[in-house]
Amino acid sequence: MRNLFQKKDVAQLLAQYQKRKHNPSMGAFDLTLMGIGAVIGTGVMVLTGITAAQDAGPAVIFSFILAAVACSLAALCYAEISSALPVYGSAYIYSYTTMGEIVGHLMGWTLLSVYMVTSSAVASGWSSYFNNLLEGFGLSIPKQLLTTPEHGGIMNLPAIMITFVITWILSQGTKESKKFNNAMVIVKILIVALFIIAGSFYVKPENWQPFMPFGAEGVITGAAAVFFAYLGFDAISASAEDVKNPQRNLPIGIIGSLVICTMIYILVCLVMTGMVPYSQLNVPEAMSYVLQVVNQNAVAEIISVGAVIGLMAVIFANTFAATRISFAMSRDGLLPKVFSITGKKSGAPVWNTWITGMLTAFIAGFVDLKNLSDLANMGALLTFLMVSLSVIILRKTEKNLPRGFKVPFVPLLPILSIGFCLFLIANLPMKTWLYFSVWLLAGTAVYFSYSYKHSTLKQ
Template sequence: MGLFKKKSVTLMLEQSKKKQLEKTLGAFDLTLLGIGAVIGTGVLVLTGLVAARDAGPAVILSFMLAAIVCGFAALCYAEFASTIPASGSVYTYAYATIGEFAAHTMGWTLLSVYVLTTSAVANGWSAYFNNFLGGFGLAIPKEFVTIPSQGGTVNLPAICITLAITWLLSRGTKESKKVNNFMVLVKLVVIGLFIVVGAFYVKPENWTPFMPYGLEGVIAGGAAVFFAFLGFDALSTSAEEVKNPQRDLPIGIISSLVICTIIYVAVCLVMTGMVPYTELNVAEAMAYVLHSVGQDAVAGVIAVGAIIGIMAVIFAYVYASTRILFAMSRDGLLPAMFSKTNASGVPTFSTWITGAGSAFIAGFVDLKELANLANIGALLTFAVIGLAVILFRKSHPDLQRGFRVPFVPVLPIISVACCVFLMVNLPGTTWLYFSVWVLLGVIVYFGYSRKHSVLQENNEIPLKKAN
């Protein structure tokens, strides 16, 4: 059946060798890109919200739970990225192992994950930016930083920053990666400052009760903060722009996740130790706890760092979503305009359509809703990549791999089970909205993609083995 027609690995490798996208990224750039994508709204915004609403001081356990699940998925990503260095992430991997319909569904899901994450991050950036301006008596009127459902008109700063980052990306990867690396380094310095200063104000009694909402709260918190770890997967969308993908991609994926997990745990310990967890139900939690202990100057520095650092997250996700559009368009599953590049090798139309869509959503939709929708999509893609690794080992056992997942199929099966478990713990409304998006994707596939698929037109026979 055409729905299960697979794209040959040989063709994917040939496409990745074509220099349609300029190869400018190394292991260091990838690690910073991963940290830039992961460390952002999760540590600067969600840590406080989840501690207050779901887990209390046990939010560190929520982060550890999410990190373990992400770690399993990261190993699967590393194997695929080092074996098939082609743009598209899970979309590409599903195309090689499960078939075209599954690949289209994964690509469609990834688009929602990246666009919604961009919007949610821009939403969080707006809170820090307005708080920073407020320190100078220049706060933006509430109606222009608040979405309609919360009594405002539009979150204007969120729209503006998304469009500004989109413009930067449209200039080219080589130029924009320098700005991204700077933003990530600033963010790491600021987080380090928070940990060092905040540690002097930690009161162990604030960690009691440690688990006020019980194990159920920790698990619910794990499902919520899963959003905070999204980003390392975005690295696999950059495969065709990496100088040595077989070596550098596994390094970038795994190292960025490990570094980010350590940072999250340290920040959560300090934050919940500085003030009672019940006070952390604010969007700019790091700045808030520093103000509460009289460290206004440091809080100001943190706010500036957050403003700069969160922009790196927006950068990473707009970048990733454009590469998904590029890959799907190149395969005929979306119109050709999405894969056209300019003289600098940038898919300009995809970049601007993604940025504009993300900006619109950021201006009008609640951050918590955006985070949950991004979570369910990401969990689904992580489950699929675990399944894909098992299938790929069977279909291409002799293919050279730069990295191999240990204990296959046991570890990928555990990864799939963990993802499904966390998905079940997400709200019913999230499932409803996500189902509507998937249904829309199915309509697009049967209405356009299947008819224009390059694979279907060429009637390509998938290879059982590629060397």
């Protein structure tokens, strides 16, 4: 019986990278925008206000800084290992190389759940913003077409449609689709900048008093709540084979996007809590709400338009990452070959993109995501943990492997990252553990029924 923990050879992996059939087209700027696009979404629209009201008050800026420090530990690990192994697959390929095939397969399976569920959840949120925007023009979508069957509706039609639109854009190839994504992210940044500039004229310093109404405990509680607002920067590593000079550009994209997103969160929180008392911010659309309070309804409408455009970038980044994970798994024989067939003109995995898009659309349109949202959080935290562990192992097994970036103080910083991830995983609800266990069991069944027999390592 073949060893389930047989590892993928690093030299062969890098040789495979050199033989890739398409020309990379993404630079540091494109990667940074992809990271911002994946991170800045519902977090800045929703979590900023709710966390300020419920947990930290104006000191929510410290909550975001603490969460950023925790995320930066994982980001540093991503920066090192992605520059050393610049291939499709992200944590899947890192685990496969350092811990063996079955571990790598289950990590790839986990990543697929993270990216598809996240895309579905954001598509569902996009549907609400889109309907609100239509209502501003006196139009509306019937409730039955905005609601999943579990809640008495037929389907969430806008969520399905926007998923198919993004899927079609991705199927055109990386070079073409990145232009669209860059445009969406730039619009999103401009909208946030508009909020900061317009809102700053209405800031009243007295609204920042008391600055820390819930004490240090509230700041820490808030940090745990907003940690998930940073998830998404890891999608950058999944695009490695599409990147020009990955040893340089991948670390810049990963770390750069995290720094910029942290600055955006801090500025938005400062303006928001300065415009109205923090106790009034317990609303899902805090950015629009505070502008309406100061009678800037026109700017609030523009912010709503920006939310519709900006959330599309989040769907784009997560769907893109999912297709690259399944492509890598297919290329290694762990998923059917249809997932690694590329188009002659686009160079994109077209069949893969449409299969992933249809699955995501189905989840967004017909499944209630309330009980599944934490599944993505569990998967993301496990991914961060495994990437941090992979950095430690690879430092031991491949000491001379060229790295475009090195994590300082190894193994201390990766161990701190692992510890923080374990702490947050332990505090997730029991039902999340149940859903995740079921998903892993399904992945294990796929491995033994298909992947083990067709793995390229077996050949």
